Structure formats: structure tokens, C-alpha cells
Amino acid sequence: MSATPTPGPLSSRWVSISGTARVVDDIELKKRLWDTVTDAFAEQGPEDPVNVVVEVDPDAASMWDSPGAVGTLLALVKSKVTGETGRPGEQRDLTV
Structure with missing residues (x-):
């Protein structure tokens, strides 16, 4: 698995x-x-088989910290x- 997230205009860390x-x-x-943030995006709660956990064994990780769009x-x-x-x-x- 490899993913490259795209932060929004106000994001500064990812x-x-x-x-x-x-x-x-x-x-x-x-x-x-499960928490209130998860509940806002996933329907039917943790019992629904559609909602799963993705577990990742990392090989590499990088972090970016920028001042956001204005900065x-x-x-x-x-x-x-x-x-x-x-x-x-x-x-x-x-x-990792």
C-alpha cells in the first residue's frame, strides 16, 4: 500500500x-x-461489516509540516x- 495524501488549502501537517x-x-x-469523528463519516456504527479497520505494517513514512496556503x-x-x-x-x- 502506498498513498500520497493531498492536504486542503488550510492543512499544514500530514x-x-x-x-x-x-x-x-x-x-x-x-x-x-470508534469516536465522534468516525461516527460523522461512517454510517451504521462499528457493527456494520461495511465499516472495517485498515491495519498497516509500515515500511517507510514521511512527514510534512508547512505553513498552509497563506504561509x-x-x-x-x-x-x-x-x-x-x-x-x-x-x-x-x-x-518506522
């Missing part, structure tokens, strides 16, 4: 994980993980005005 994924349909695990735009303008290379954010590889 992570990308590559690894081996499997679907887990364990009702007790789903009940432990990135300001860094671009500053770079053009000063001639210096902009630093729109930070990328780090994570230990």
Missing part, C-alpha cells in the same frame, strides 16, 4: 505511509477505535522579492 495493509473486521477493535504564498512572494530560495515547509523521514 504524513505519508508506505507498507503492507490488510483489512481487519474485528467488532471489538472497531468499538475501541506558502507569503514564502513565494518573499522569495521573488529578495531573490532568496524560499522554505515553504519541512519534510522529514520518520523511523
